[in-house]
Amino acid sequence: MNQLIDTLLNHRSIRQFKDQPLSKEQIHTIVQSAQQASTSSYYQAYSIIGVTDEDIKQALSNVSGQFYVKDNAHLMVFCADFHRAQLNSTEEQKKTMNGNLQNTEHFIVATVDAALAAQNAAIAAESMGLGICYLGSLRNDINQVSELLQLPDYVIPLFGMAIGYPDHQPERKPRLPMNAIYFENHYANDQTLENQLDTFNNQLNNYYQNRSENKRTDSFTGQIHRKLSKPKRQDVTDFVKHKGMNRK
Amino acid sequence: MNQLIDTLLNHRSIRQFKDQPLSKEQIHTIVQSAQQASTSSYYQAYSIIGVTDEDIKQALSNVSGQFYVKDNAHLMVFCADFHRAQLNSTEEQKKTMNGNLQNTEHFIVATVDAALAAQNAAIAAESMGLGICYLGSLRNDINQVSELLQLPDYVIPLFGMAIGYPDHQPERKPRLPMNAIYFENHYANDQTLENQLDTFNNQLNNYYQNRSENKRTDSFTGQIHRKLSKPKRQDVTDFVKHKGMNRK
Numbered sequence: 001m002n003q004l005i006d007t008l009l010n011h012r013s014i015r016q017f018k019d020q021p022l023s024k025e026q027i028h029t030i031v032q033s034a035q036q037a038s039t040s041s042y043y044q045a046y047s048i049i050g051v052t053d054e055d056i057k058q059a060l061s062n063v064s065g066q067f068y069v070k071d072n073a074h075l076m077v078f079c080a081d082f083h084r085a086q087l088n089s090t091e092e093q094k095k096t097m098n099g100n101l102q103n104t105e106h107f108i109v110a111t112v113d114a115a116l117a118a119q120n121a122a123i124a125a126e127s128m129g130l131g132i133c134y135l136g137s138l139r140n141d142i143n144q145v146s147e148l149l150q151l152p153d154y155v156i157p158l159f160g161m162a163i164g165y166p167d168h169q170p171e172r173k174p175r176l177p178m179n180a181i182y183f184e185n186h187y188a189n190d191q192t193l194e195n196q197l198d199t200f201n202n203q204l205n206n207y208y209q210n211r212s213e214n215k216r217t218d219s220f221t222g223q224i225h226r227k228l229s230k231p232k233r234q235d236v237t238d239f240v241k242h243k244g245m246n247r248k
Numbered sequence: 249m250n251q252l253i254d255t256l257l258n259h260r261s262i263r264q265f266k267d268q269p270l271s272k273e274q275i276h277t278i279v280q281s282a283q284q285a286s287t288s289s290y291y292q293a294y295s296i297i298g299v300t301d302e303d304i305k306q307a308l309s310n311v312s313g314q315f316y317v318k319d320n321a322h323l324m325v326f327c328a329d330f331h332r333a334q335l336n337s338t339e340e341q342k343k344t345m346n347g348n349l350q351n352t353e354h355f356i357v358a359t360v361d362a363a364l365a366a367q368n369a370a371i372a373a374e375s376m377g378l379g380i381c382y383l384g385s386l387r388n389d390i391n392q393v394s395e396l397l398q399l400p401d402y403v404i405p406l407f408g409m410a411i412g413y414p415d416h417q418p419e420r421k422p423r424l425p426m427n428a429i430y431f432e433n434h435y436a437n438d439q440t441l442e443n444q445l446d447t448f449n450n451q452l453n454n455y456y457q458n459r460s461e462n463k464r465t466d467s468f469t470g471q472i473h474r475k476l477s478k479p480k481r482q483d484v485t486d487f488v489k490h491k492g493m494n495r496k
Contacts, residue, residue: 011285
């Protein structure tokens with residue numbers, strides 16, 4: 001076990017930050033680390049918007065419903081991005097490329113590129129003693145986020161990341177038992193998986209009942225059913241298509 | 249600049265591995281690191297298949313057309329996965345959840361979850377002196393990969409990762425200038441971006457002409473146009489829908 005792995009294993013999402021800014025060098029190193037992640041076919045099919053304008057931060061905080069979208073040392077929004085393919089292109093090239101840009105394959109390419117870059121940014125930040133929180137909640141109103149950041153076609157704002165010096169130390173949330181997410185050669189059968197989920201449900205309930213704050217009775221399976229039963233962000237599908245991606 | 253950031257900045261994809269296996273502990277630590285990545289709504293909506301069966305490795309290598317899918321110390325396949333939501337569920341719960349599971353929002357959730365876990369795995373491996381290569385090429389025949397690994401509904405094999413002790417030291421490939429992927433508050437205007445791409449095209453051409461192997465004349469924009477102009481993996485769209493995701 002080395003220090004880097006310690007950093008990975010000690011990750012927890014940070015939602016309260018000290019009132020202490022990042023230096024330009026820190027932001028530079030975080031973005032540089034993001035850029036060095038692997039990228040499919042060398043496309044580098046993502047962009048990052050660093051949000052410093054207080055009005056935009058407030059508006060994004062309203063979209064997400066979370067104060068830490070505004071109250072942090074730095075806010076980044078990670079986007080799947082094939083817009084650069086449109087530049088320095090003839091109309092004919094644009095037309096030829098469109099078959100690919102519109103399919104799910106290239107939506108996967110850009111989404112994965114953005115996520116790999118983001119996770120490098122997260123780890124770089126954590127290695128400097130900073131904390132981070134991913135903000136999927138920006139997709140609560142993906143159209144508005146896109147307008148606020150003036151995103152062109154082929155650019156999808158996937159999630160944000162709040163960064164700053166931690167002002168709390170939440171407990172590490174348990175993860176599924178390894179044999180419920182890691183399989184050898186073949187996917188596990190349902191009976192085996194159901195047993196593992198049962199075990200984890202008990203373990204997680206213990207965690208909820210014994211943690212220092214927000215004690216409650218809950219299970220993993222129960223949470224999933226509950227969360228997935230309310231229609232959520234149904235407009236993301238059309239938004240992505242409207243931007244020219246994942247249409248066919 | 250700390251040691252962790254050095255590891256991130258020194259990343260290069262490794263495609264030739266020494267004939268030296270990983271220990272069980274190494275694999276365990278890599279998966280454990282993957283599991284500790286952030287996960288949207290605590291869904292942990294991904295799975296990893298470790299492939300050790302030589303026949304399956306050979307078949308996956310045939311799909312990808314790349315020898316290092318077979319010739320490595322360990323092979324993992326990362327999947328977007330909402331199958332666990334189907335377990336311990338009544339028929340009525342399944343029906344209620346389906347509206348969410350079928351939309352693009354939840355395809356993003358699972359794809360990002362898988363990618364964040366994968367990047368933690370990659371970095372954990374690199375911190376141990378191992379090298380990795382992402383294998384999007386498994387999507388060359390995504391149906392066959394799914395059959396080989398016996399993946400149920402709501403499970404999408406996104407990419408593989410070859411891991412092992414590096415047996416070559418490729419040069420670090422340049423990345424886009426930071427101001428072509430990182431913007432403040434608003435997306436950049438096209439003219440500015442086109443100028444940055446022009447600069448990068450020259451820089452990249454220098455890299456290709458001066459590197460130690462496979463010297464050629466090429467540009468970033470030229471590559472993108474060339475790659476995106478050939479229809480690629482058009483069957484991924486239908487495969488994902490067939491598995492129950494990203495349909496509406």
